[in-house]
Amino acid sequence: MGLKRNVSLAKGLRYKGQGPMLTFVLHRLGGLAMGIFVTTHILSSFVGGDVGKFFNDMYTNWLFQVVMFFLILFHAVNGLRITILDLWPGLLDHTREAIWIEWAVFIPVYGLALFAIVTSALGG
């Protein structure tokens, strides 16, 4: 008994989910990115050599870090929001307010990371 969803990709992209949908997409992207990053990172430190060096050079590239820190920190902050709301379901009525608080936490935290990454990329 397979599950059928008769929704095309184009229709899915037109879906107006607003704030909660945005957090859903970013959470999913962050999870995927972290899965790939952690897997390749463990494997490259296990293999070592030229392959390990190639991956380590990529991880220390500041552009890679700007993207990864966005995805990872968002996943962490959004995950904490989901955890708190799910463990205290009475709060689920305030999901949208919680998402505003979440951005208010995420923007300074990511801003700090961005500042550290960019200044070290520019100044060494």
Place this chain on the structure above:
Amino acid sequence: MASKPRTLPLNKRGMNFEMFMWIITRLTALAMYGLILIAIIGALIMGARNQMNIADVLRWGFMPNAGHVQSVPLENAEAWATPFWRWVGSALLLVAVGHGVHGLVVIADDYIVSERGRGVVRFISIVMMIGMSIIGLYVLWTA
């Protein structure tokens, strides 16, 4: 307009594997916050305030493995490679692998809907979960 709560109390929801993993995903998220906090507090106690910048502290926080601070000129390098930190790192690795692999299965289930496809995804996930745990533990304890 306030909506009436539609949630059932925990004892009336029943328990199956998906429900169990739903709870585990949330509890492991809290556990990872706790372990990362332990690593960052430990780093500060071991002298990170004077010897490290924020990037080094965060790299150590996300995985307290001595290899993550080998580029830092530390005064007491052996304190960062004790069995305690290897155990904290191992706990973080196993918790993260469980949380992450189940997360990837949930994502795959949203796009792969045939019974057979989901079976293949589950098989690959279990192999990956066991394989990556063993390789990760090997790296942690031999680094």
